Amino acid sequence: MKVILTETIDSIGIIGAEVNVAKGFARNYLFPQSKAVLATPQNKKMLEHQKAKFEIQIAKEREMAMQMAEKVSAIYCKISAKVSDEDRLYGSITTRDIADAIASQDVTIEKRMILLAEPIKNLGIYKVPIRLYKGVKPEITVEVVPEDKPV
Numbered sequence: 001m002k003v004i005l006t007e008t009i010d011s012i013g014i015i016g017a018e019v020n021v022a023k024g025f026a027r028n029y030l031f032p033q034s035k036a037v038l039a040t041p042q043n044k045k046m047l048e049h050q051k052a053k054f055e056i057q058i059a060k061e062r063e064m065a066m067q068m069a070e071k072v073s074a075i076y077c078k079i080s081a082k083v084s085d086e087d088r089l090y091g092s093i094t095t096r097d098i099a100d101a102i103a104s105q106d107v108t109i110e111k112r113m114i115l116l117a118e119p120i121k122n123l124g125i126y127k128v129p130i131r132l133y134k135g136v137k138p139e140i141t142v143e144v145v146p147e148d149k150p151v
Contacts, residue, residue, distance in 0.1 A: 001026050002039035004047055008061060009035060010112075014134060015061075016047060016054035065133030072109070072130055073138040077101040080147040083123065092119035093144055098128060102140070120144055 001023045008014045012021065018039050021030065030036035037043045047054075079101050082090045099111040115129040115137070123146060127139045 003030060003036040004039050004043055005030075005036050007035050008058075010131070014058055016051065016058070018044075018047075062133060062136070065136040068132050069136050069138040072107065072132065072140060075102060075105060075107060075140040077105070077140060077142045078145060079142060080145050083146045087123050087146065089121050089123070089144070092121045093142070094119045098140075098142055101142070 002018060002020055003026050005013055005015055005017050005019060013019045021036075026036065026038075031038075077098060079093055079097055081093060084090060095111040095114040095116050098114050098116065099109055102109050109130060113131050115131055120126055120142070123144050126142045126144070128142050129137045129139050131137050
């Protein structure tokens with residue numbers, strides 16, 4: 001089903017974009033929350049009239065994302081974890097752990113924005129990309145260190 005987005009949705013597209021989505025997703029989520037309208041000729045004409053407004057909003061969102069990217073790229077997270085004798089983690093470091101470590105530095109990033117290909121299972125320093133906006137993906141530095149053992 002073709003719809004026109006009335007707000008930017010990370011997984012689908014930016015405001016004003018005409019995208020193809022599942023009928024159920026459109027009927028049950030996008031339309032009731034006014035996040036999209038059906039892509040009819042009348043709505044397309046309305047979109048053309050509002051295009052300038054959408055472009056201004058896209059520019060503002062992108063500018064805010066760029067400012068946030070500067071702030072985020074300076075983040076250095078140190079996460080301690082339990083390790084075995086071979087310096088291998090008992091568990092793994094996931095996006096939730098990284099999001100919690102970032103939140104402790106007074107920066108709010110949702111865990112779905114953290115692009116971790118697979119959980120971290122070894123000690124070391126890792127570069128982890130963060131998706132803030134379409135095309136804006138700064139990297140943070142995550143260091144995994146062994147937890148201090150009680151004596």
